[in-house]
Amino acid sequence: xxxxxxxxxxxxxxxxxxxxxxxxxxxxxxxxxxxxxxxxxxxxxxxxxxxxxxxxxxxxxxxxxxxxxxxxxxxxxxxxxxxxxxxxxxxxxxxxxxxxxxxxxxxxxxxxxxxxxxxxxxxxxxxxxxxxxxxxxxxxxxxxxxxxxxxxxxxxxxxxxxxxxxxxxxxxxxxxxxxxxxxxxxxxxxxxxxxxxxxxxxxxxxxxxxxxxxxxxxxxxxxxxxxxxxxxxxxxxxxxxxxxxxxxxxxxxxxxxxxxxxxxxxxxxxxxxxxxxxxxxxxxxxxxxxxxxxxxxxxxxxxxxxxxxxxxxxxxxxxxxxxxxxxxxxxxxxxxxxxxxxxxxxxxxxxxxxxxxxxxxxxxxxxxxxxxxxxxxxxxxxxxxxxxxxxxxxxxxxxxxxxxxxxxxxxxxxxxxxxxxxxxxxxxxxxxxxxxxxxxxxxxxxxxxxxxxxxxxxxxxxxxxxxxxxxxxxxxxxxxxxxxxxxxxxxxxxxxxxxxxxxxxxxxxxxxxxxxxxxxxxxxxxxxxxxxxxxxxxxxxxxxxxxxxxxxxxxxxxxxxxxxxxxxxxxxxxxxxxxxxxxxxxxxxxxxxxxxxxxxxxxxxxxxxxxxxxxxxxxxxxxxxxxxxxxxxxxxxxxxxxxxxxxxxxxxxxxxxxxxxxxxxxxxxxxxxxxxxxxxxxxxxxxxxxxxxxxxxxxxxxxxxxxxxxx
Amino acid sequence: xxxxxxxxxxxxxxxxxxxxxxxxxxxxxxxxxxxxxxxxxxxxxxxxxxxxxxxxxxxxxxxxxxxxxxxxxxxxxxxxxxxxxxxxxxxxxxxxxxxxxxxxxxxxxxxxxxxxxxxxxxxxxxxxxxxxxxxxxxxxxxxxxxxxxxxxxxxxxxxxxxxxxxxxxxxxxxxxxxxxxxxxx
Numbered sequence: 001x002x003x004x005x006x007x008x009x010x011x012x013x014x015x016x017x018x019x020x021x022x023x024x025x026x027x028x029x030x031x032x033x034x035x036x037x038x039x040x041x042x043x044x045x046x047x048x049x050x051x052x053x054x055x056x057x058x059x060x061x062x063x064x065x066x067x068x069x070x071x072x073x074x075x076x077x078x079x080x081x082x083x084x085x086x087x088x089x090x091x092x093x094x095x096x097x098x099x100x101x102x103x104x105x106x107x108x109x110x111x112x113x114x115x116x117x118x119x120x121x122x123x124x125x126x127x128x129x130x131x132x133x134x135x136x137x138x139x140x141x142x143x144x145x146x147x148x149x150x151x152x153x154x155x156x157x158x159x160x161x162x163x164x165x166x167x168x169x170x171x172x173x174x175x176x177x178x179x180x181x182x183x184x185x186x187x188x189x190x191x192x193x194x195x196x197x198x199x200x201x202x203x204x205x206x207x208x209x210x211x212x213x214x215x216x217x218x219x220x221x222x223x224x225x226x227x228x229x230x231x232x233x234x235x236x237x238x239x240x241x242x243x244x245x246x247x248x249x250x251x252x253x254x255x256x257x258x259x260x261x262x263x264x265x266x267x268x269x270x271x272x273x274x275x276x277x278x279x280x281x282x283x284x285x286x287x288x289x290x291x292x293x294x295x296x297x298x299x300x301x302x303x304x305x306x307x308x309x310x311x312x313x314x315x316x317x318x319x320x321x322x323x324x325x326x327x328x329x330x331x332x333x334x335x336x337x338x339x340x341x342x343x344x345x346x347x348x349x350x351x352x353x354x355x356x357x358x359x360x361x362x363x364x365x366x367x368x369x370x371x372x373x374x375x376x377x378x379x380x381x382x383x384x385x386x387x388x389x390x391x392x393x394x395x396x397x398x399x400x401x402x403x404x405x406x407x408x409x410x411x412x413x414x415x416x417x418x419x420x421x422x423x424x425x426x427x428x429x430x431x432x433x434x435x436x437x438x439x440x441x442x443x444x445x446x447x448x449x450x451x452x453x454x455x456x457x458x459x460x461x462x463x464x465x466x467x468x469x470x471x472x473x474x475x476x477x478x479x480x481x482x483x484x485x486x487x488x489x490x491x492x493x494x495x496x497x498x499x500x501x502x503x504x505x506x507x508x509x510x511x512x513x514x515x516x517x518x519x520x521x522x523x524x525x526x527x528x529x530x531x532x533x534x535x536x537x538x539x540x541x542x543x544x545x546x547x548x549x550x551x552x553x554x555x556x557x558x559x560x561x562x563x564x565x566x567x568x569x570x571x572x573x574x575x576x577x578x579x580x581x582x583x584x585x586x587x588x589x590x591x592x593x594x595x596x597x598x599x600x601x602x603x604x605x606x607x608x609x610x611x612x613x614x615x616x617x618x619x620x621x622x623x624x625x626x627x628x629x630x631x632x633x634x635x636x637x638x639x640x641x642x643x644x645x646x647x648x649x650x651x652x653x654x655x656x657x658x659x660x661x662x663x664x665x666x667x668x669x670x671x672x673x674x675x676x677x678x679x680x681x682x683x684x685x686x687x688x689x690x691x692x693x694x695x696x697x698x699x700x701x702x703x704x705x706x707x708x709x710x711x
Numbered sequence: 712x713x714x715x716x717x718x719x720x721x722x723x724x725x726x727x728x729x730x731x732x733x734x735x736x737x738x739x740x741x742x743x744x745x746x747x748x749x750x751x752x753x754x755x756x757x758x759x760x761x762x763x764x765x766x767x768x769x770x771x772x773x774x775x776x777x778x779x780x781x782x783x784x785x786x787x788x789x790x791x792x793x794x795x796x797x798x799x800x801x802x803x804x805x806x807x808x809x810x811x812x813x814x815x816x817x818x819x820x821x822x823x824x825x826x827x828x829x830x831x832x833x834x835x836x837x838x839x840x841x842x843x844x845x846x847x848x849x850x851x852x853x854x855x856x857x858x859x860x861x862x863x864x865x866x867x868x869x870x871x872x873x874x875x876x877x878x879x880x881x882x883x884x885x886x887x888x889x890x891x892x893x894x895x896x
Binding site for chain 1: 734736737741744745748749750751752753754755756757758760761763790791792794795800804805807808809811813814815816817818819820823856859860861863864865866867868869870871872873874875876877
């Protein structure tokens with residue numbers, strides 16, 4: 001094993017920074033790429049989950065007898081016959097497992113759509129029909145799914161950061177300020193809606209459990225299965241070669257656990273694929289938020305008081321904090337500064353991480369409030385932000401490892417044509433359209449987590465990298481090929497990167513915008529040592545030469561700093577005064593997101609994030625029915641995500657911003673693209689119409705109801 | 712085989728005939744994926760809402776999750792596996808690859824089948840909801856980005872690759888351009 005290199009050994013051979021089409025691209029455009037539910041297995045049985053139809057209560061009976069007589073049905077698993085699982089542990093990411101995944105352990109129903117049984121049959125059609133025929137009776141209890149600000153049972157909760165931070169006398173400062181903004185903002189329940197449903201096939205093979213899955217981290221899921229089923233770590237292998245999107249939702253879920261139970265009971269391979277409707281209650285979502293932002297500033301716009309409070313819902317079985325107040329701890333300082341994240345437990349499914357958890361909804365409220373403050377102060381919104389750039393972390397007091405937000409705004413303003421903007425709202429009209437532009441700032445933490453990698457030199461002059469990374473559409477496989485090529489000082493064509501296999505050893509998940517950075521570090525460490533070991537001119541033995549790396553010590557030795565990617569978002573909208581429809585005409589994002597490994601795929605990721613911002617601002621909203629406790633229209637028609645016609649040309653670019661403490665200079669850009677994007681759209685809608693929309697999405701009916709003389 | 716619950720069908724897929732017995736409940740999508748190991752066609756929602764399962768049936772775009780296999784008997788079906796010819800990528804596939812018209816790749820087979828059909832529908836003069844002049848004698852409207860986006864809107868891409876996809880469709884529509892022109896584009 002080798003330790004990781006420190007900064008200063010960065011190689012600049014040339015592959016990193018050059019556009020490269022995806023190494024698996026041909027497989028993906030020809031249909032040859034096999035996703036989790038695509039791999040054939042001999043003797044495969046199919047499981048179909050049965051979900052609760054009540055929102056709270058107890059299971060009285062599961063009437064399996066009739067279903068077991070149906071054609072092809074092999075077994076029905078439920079709380080009366082399923083093996084007991086261990087859920088009393090803290091997983092790889094530092095949190096206990098969501099009990100929604102630990103299926104069939106008791107008779108309690110904590111929310112609508114809770115898994116109550118798995119029907120396994122010879123064919124998918126037989127399993128589905130039997131699952132729909134299975135009668136489950138319940139003892140119903142009253143449920144409460146009403147999320148709103150001011151719930152008396154809300155409480156501060158830590159999650160991944162302290163619940164509350166506080167300094168200064170907020171009320172005194174607010175009272176002394178020339179300009180005050182005090183507004184409430186809401187964001188709705190939002191769903192990941194990745195295109196590939198969760199799917200897993202489990203089988204026992206020579207005493208080893210093998211799970212072919214679609215997930216964001218094979219060692220993450222394997223570790224959970226080991227702990228839950230009390231197995232030896234070496235007895236579990238999880239593979240996940242191609243993943244059809246994740247966005248935070250693809251960890252351990254009911255499908256893997258129920259498939260393992262069934263494969264164990266039947267001693268044959270069992271596949272469980274979630275239906276699109278099941279995904280809406282089983283795989284997490286972004287909680288709705290109710291936020292209050294109070295800003296107080298001097299006459300010239302300098303912040304003296306800042307308060308950001310964010311409330312989200314969680315289930316009764318798992319505490320998840322959507323830390324909307326987090327961005328204020330990084331972006332803006334004030335003499336009096338208070339932030340708080342609170343949760344309320346309801347009879348709803350467990351929320352989870354979803355692209356830019358905390359930052360996405362939090363930045364909407366904070367950056368919309370900044371725009372309101374700019375209006376009141378009569379200061380340009382960009383200038384207001386530049387006047388309030390913190391020299392150090394507002395809460396931590398730590399120095400920034402890099403703070404290139406101003407460069408993003410300068411470059412973005414130049415390209416967007418911001419200097420020509422008339423700040424007055426509601427004065428640009430084109431037929432029945434009102435036009436406006438808006439901007440907002442973005443930030444997202446740039447982290448690295450310990451990972452292991454192995455790089456092998458083969459006798460034929462090629463190299464193989466093995467790392468339990470996941471490519472959920474990020475382009476990780478391609479990025480790591482370029483990183484390895486540079487570290488080895490060879491052409492990318494001589495490097496093959498293998499990912500998505502827990503047998504490759506512990507590695508960071510594809511999440512937290514920290515995947516590529518964490519994996520690149522481990523790959524660079526192993527590749528550089530391998531290069532040192534290779535003797536020029538000497539033959540490589542037939543078994544090859546392999547070097548392994550582990551970055552735990554190197555990452556642990558990083559000096560504590562505020563490490564973030566930043567960005568400046570710009571949007572132009574047209575609002576139809578007769579229909580209330582808002583359409584985004586163009587969008588520009590300029591980011592400081594570390595060294596860009598592959599400009600082609602990096603741009604795609606940033607544009608994808610900005611597209612999420614449009615979708616969040618204008619479309620996405622899962623509406624919970626208080627009577628049933630379930631969602632109205634839990635599908636892709638009822639839950640609209642932006643499609644082609646909703647998305648204009650989007651431009652994403654970056655400023656030079658290498659991270660000085662990273663061997664490759666990488667930060668991460670999976671999430672920063674969505675941050676601030678919805679605020680930029682909302683601010684543009686105000687500029688167009690003169691009306692502030694503080695509740696997302698900005699639906700046509702809301703635009704029309706907001707009325708005013710201009711709409 | 713119970714004739715009350717299953718039937719024998721012949722599916723002409725990518726130029727090859729397959730005769731098989733299918734459960735009457737089996738969709739064309741599941742027949743392709745589960746019975747014929749043609750897993751390039753993806754199941755995103757199984758409800759006709761996402762477009763991931765788009766294939767061409769007798770040359771027309773079809774969401775294969777809403778078509779029963781028995782209803783596709785003797786029909787000509789083109790899946791993503793049949794779009795490339797003789798190992799050479801279709802211009803749409805090549806453009807998706809070169810312009811990064813995808814990220815996770817799961818919606819891609821449906822987007823590509825849809826795009827192939829869009830180009831044919833457009834060339835045949837079919838109007839869309841955003842076409843200004845819909846008279847048959849007007850001929851194909853200019854293939855603007857707006858036309859492409861409208862015609863492709865039945866295919867969701869949650870990664871948000873829409874701008875690159877629209878560019879890829881536009882590039883594939885203009886095969887006459889030389890490689891030199893491509894290089895400076």
